[in-house]
Amino acid sequence: MKKSLRLKALLITLVGLFLSIGAFAQQITVKGHVKDATGEPVIGANVLVKGTTNGMITDFDGNFTLNAPKESIISISFVGYQTVEVKAAPSVIVTLQDDSQLLNDVVVIGYGQVKKNDMTGSVMAIKPDELSKGIITNAQDMLSGKIAGVSVISNDGTPGGGAQIRIRGGSSLNASNDPLIVIDGLAIDNEGIKGMANGLSMVNPADIETLTVLKDASATAIYGSRASNGVILITTKKGKNGQAPSVSYNGSVSFSKTQKRYDVLNGDEYRAYANQLWGEKLPANLGTDSTDWQDEIFRTAVSTDHHVSINGGFKNLPYRISLGYTGTNGIVKTSNFRRFTASINLAPSFFNEHLKFNINAKYMNGKNRYADAGAAIGGALAIDPTRPVYSNEDPYQFTGGYWQSTNSTSNFSDPDWKYTVNPNSAQNPVAALHLKNDQSNSNDFVGNVDVDYKFHFLPDLHVHASIGGEYAEGTQTTRISPYSFSNNYYGWNGAVTQYKYNLSYNIYAQYFKSVGANDFDLMVGGEEQHFHRNGFDEGQGWDPYTQEAHDASLRSQTAYATRNTLVSYFGRLNYSLLNRYLFTFTMRWDGSSRFSEDNRWGTFPSLALGWKIKEENFLKDVNVLSDLKLRLGWGITGQQNIGDDFAYLPLYVVNNEYAQYPFGDTYYSTSRPKAFNENLKWEKTTTWNAGLDFGFLNGRITGGIDGYFRKTDDLLNSVKIPVGTNFNAQMTQNIGSLENYGMEFSINAKPIVTKDFTWDLSYNITWNHNEITKLTGGDDSDYYVETGDKISRGNNNKVQVHKVGYAASSFYVYQQVYDENGKPIENMFVDRNGDGIINSSDKYIYKKPAADVLMGLTSKMMYKNFDFSFALRASLNNYVYYDFLSNKANISTSGLYLNNAYSNTTPEAIALGFTEQGEYYMSDYFIRNASFIRCDNITLGYSFQNICKSQAYKGINGRIYATVQNPFIISKYKGLDPEVKSGIDANPYPRAMTFLLGLSLQF
Secondary structure: HHHHHHHHHHHHHHHHHHHHHHHHHHHHEEEEEEEEOOOOOOOOOOOEOOOOOOOOOOOOEEEEEEEOOOOEEEEEEOOOOOOOOEOOOOOEEEEEEOOOHOOEEEOOOOOOOHHHHHHOOOOOEEOOOOOOOOOOOHHHHHHOOOOEEEEEEEOOOOOOOOOEEEEOOOOOOOOOOOOOEEOOEOOOOOOOOOOOEHHHHHHHHHHEEEEEEEEOOHHHHHHOOOOOOOOEEEOOOOOOOOOOOOEEEEEEEEEEEOOOOOOOOOHHHHHHHHHHHOOOOOOOOOOOOOOOOOHHHOEEEEEEEEEEEEEEEEEEEEEEEEEEEEEEEOOOOOEEEEEEEEEEEEEEEOOOOEEEEEEEEEEEEEEEOOOOHHHHHHHHHHOOOOOOOOOOOOHHHHOOOOOOOOOEEEOOOOOOOOOEEOOOOOHHHHHHHHHHEEEEEEEEEEEEEEEEEEEEOOOOEEEEEEEEEEEEEEEEEEOOOOOOOOOOOOEEEEEEEEEEEEEEEEEEEEEEEEOOOOOEEEEEEEEEEEEEEEEEEEEEEEEEOOOOOEEEOOOOHOOOEEEEEEEEEEEEEEEEEOOOOOEEEEEEEEOOOOOOOOHHHEEEEEEEEEEEEOOOOHOOOOOOOOEEEEEEEEEEEEEOOOOOOOOOOOEEEEEEHHHHEEOOOOEEOEEEEOOOOOOOOOOOEEEEEEEEEEEEEOOEEEEEEEEEEEEEOOOEEEEEEOOOOOOOOOEEEEEOOOEHHHHHEEEEEEEEEEEEEEEEEEEEEEEEEEEEEOOOOOOOOOEEEEEEEOOOOOOOEEEEEEEOOOOEEEEEEOOEEEOOOOEEEEEEEOOOOOOOOOOOOOEOOOOOOOOOEEEEEEEEEOOOOOOEEEEEEEOOOOOOEEEHHHHEEEEEEEHHOOOOEHHHHHHHHHHHEEOOOOOOHEEEEEEEEEOOOEEEEEEEEEEEEEOOOOOOOOOEEEEEEEEEEEEEEEEEOOOOOOOOOOEOOOOOOOOEEEEEEEEEEEO
């Protein structure tokens, strides 16, 4: 028996040995050369024995040497080229063909599209990177730090909140500075409604295929009106013709917490400091607690996101259907955001694709619960830390059981209501959150149908027609308890409702023709757009004594409606000679109902030139250079979004309730004329742009550099007018000019490409200079216009102005005087005009909120099935008014005890030591450099394929990943967050640090 087993083992060993020898004998050495269609060697191409991990990359001459089985298949691939598979042989020469889907990838440019390589304007198109996208709630999150010249600053950390988007700085002072948003060819009214931050909110980011940003006027002028601030084109995903149905799922769960908090005194520290100030003669008793009020209002928030899509296509009928749900809880208690989205796309074609349809429909329902973050955070930073959150003792039954500073209600007629909250004290922040229920519900529907017909008898001629529209409604309901700080005794139950609907239709003809070395693309068309908005307010408090409504707001008294219309004609000519010399000319005429008949029409031309230098004979043989193109552009764009649809008409408006006249026992509101200006006309922005696009090593390194100059004339500006010349002291006029100029640079590279490891790196930097060159019709060098948010101290004070020679919204403050140790001397400022008096004439322009330089860096590394990525952003020379410290700066007895209530302070204020009254808060000491480097996200993922694969089932592909959003900020700024869109850092809703686990599946 043992001999038999030994014999079998020996036979098996011998068979294995012979098989190994046979396999080894069939191994051959494959020597190969990889080139492109022009004969240039392809450097760094992946060469792999199919079905194995045996591979390498080509050298600088495009050569490789590889051992492979004789009958095996060699796979050669490289970014931008079609993958080629050949049988193993001693000598292999492979020619990679350009991947037409990549090289001929078209970029949407407005009423048409163009090949990437033929673009003449400053246009940037990005596709959402599924591996390094970070946490994306709204479409604007995809742009942050990704495109040179584009600044995206979220309003704050409010769930579902909007963002300030600026393309190459702002081009206006009083009109809108927001870019035009176009979704699947439909221009969107960017003004949100209750419950919807802006037009981008209604698109689920998972449905977006590409984002294209048009930056210079040669690209944007085709949109004419509203294009002065750039254009963002969103194209959503579509199905594929003849594709079997496939299902994709993306889901995640995330945990958010505060990244940083303000440092204020705790209970023990406050009692100690109070004793230091007053000794034993406290103005009122302090409590015995030590409450961390920030702990009481902040939380670790759990959020989820889910998205399912079905892609497929019957014969000549591609389709895509998607559903999405986002449930975001804010880090401030009671705040949350819920969004449900649905979209459908159908793209049927007929007559051998001569007639094509593209049908899009999108729906969003959004629900918000708003925390009164300003009151809650402000209260948490100011309220007495020695007091408890709740109390059952008298008199706190009159404040809902929350500890509050109270006043007697002897002036009220209800004898049972003895106390109310002291309205001049700091509010209990927990009460601020729970005694005010502020919710919104919004619905938004966007749909459009595009039709494209290619003539049978003249296939070079297309006619394209589109009709679309948007309907949105939103209601914000606010209920405030009678126990609350803001509406004590009467309470409030009211709602604000808004509606809007927009209609758009256009038709244009496009003719393509190639004649020898000449390529023509001619397009002409027209468009009409209607924008309607209406709404009303209603609600009331309740007087428990009279059992009647208090301060009622009736729909019949508050209802309003407004509208505006744009009628446009446009055309574009693209011409190419020898595939090297490019010419683009566009023209648009816009008529806006917002201006009188004499000024209604605006003309917006643009011209661009391109030179593909790489195609010239003297560069064709330079192997290291794969692309080099020069672009020059000029154009004029317009602006008519002035916030008033009838500013040129003499209209009467209903006066407030205090200007009424009696008719019997009934009081009727009066009407009065409002200011109007029949000479209003378009703002016009002229832009010059020069750019250079480059590429090296077969496209492994690509990038571009742009320089631009923009000047806006006839600024729509609110200016003071002589008394008696109109019906107001101010009126909107076309007075003023504004300049922006700067440089942009971006580069994308693959520093490392091996069989198992790839590293993608992208970087962009932007420098922008903004300056007002004219504000009035005169030459008063001291003239300025106050602007911006109010600061906390003083009586409705502002510290920002528009002034000629300086950037918009610059800070206008006193120059601080310091002692020999560098400490500011309270209320001592420099007498800049030398008249011996310190007054407003001594104020000067000191810094600005907008950054001089913006940078973005994204890195993505892939090793086999693993991926690791991170994204960084930097902002340099942006300044912020440190309102938190300014508000706490007075640490005297009057600063800490006012209106019969204690107020908390901070160690930083105590170290500053201000104790007097005065205008110390107008000092440039509080203007702080808020430059920063922010890490937007870090992601680690693992991709898998063919799970549960069988003969009957293709298997499941997917990816599991973990992301940390906003993990750190590097900045010298001592405030909560250096990224402040308004320039005034006052009690913002903090941006959270978030940890996310996600899963993507494709069935």
